[in-house]
Amino acid sequence: MKSINVILYWVIVMVIGLSACGDDDEKTIPAHTEEEKIWIADNQKYFQEKKEDVEDDGQLLYQRLVVDEDTLLYRVLETSQIDSFPKIDADVKVSMLGVIPVSQTVIVGNKDGNPIDQTLKLDSPNLIKGLAALLPKIRKGERVDAIIPYQLGYGDRNYSNPYIPLCSTLQFTFTVKSFD
Incomplete structure (x- = not known):
């Protein structure tokens, strides 16, 4: 009987103690600040506008590639006659310029905003999902413009470098x- 009283005492103490740790002011922390909400809306708007861009003949300007229920946009700017595609585990050498289009911030490129040469390992967990899915579909020598939504990029958190x-x-x- 004494052990039941001790257990009951500890249960009551824990319930009272844990409820004291609650948010008594009923404050809610917003998921995003107003500035972040504007940023998110601007990025979504940009992506939707590009998704709906059409050429003079009425064809969509960008092709769509669905990856895990999300869609990225791309268009081939320069075609290649070489019928060779990288394998899923290839190291792909590219000349690349990357920007955040809403702010025109260069994230991949030199200080003058020109493309840089780099090697992307397609099977690397550090390569964003959108590029990892798109690169095996691009021929050697082709030049491509790709628009990648955050779900296939760096996600819904700030990324530090860059x-x-x-x-x-x-x-x-x-x-x-x-x-190779």
């Missing part, structure tokens, strides 16, 4: 130079 705000739409222009 700094990319949460929910940022990304735009990459790249040429596939080689792969």
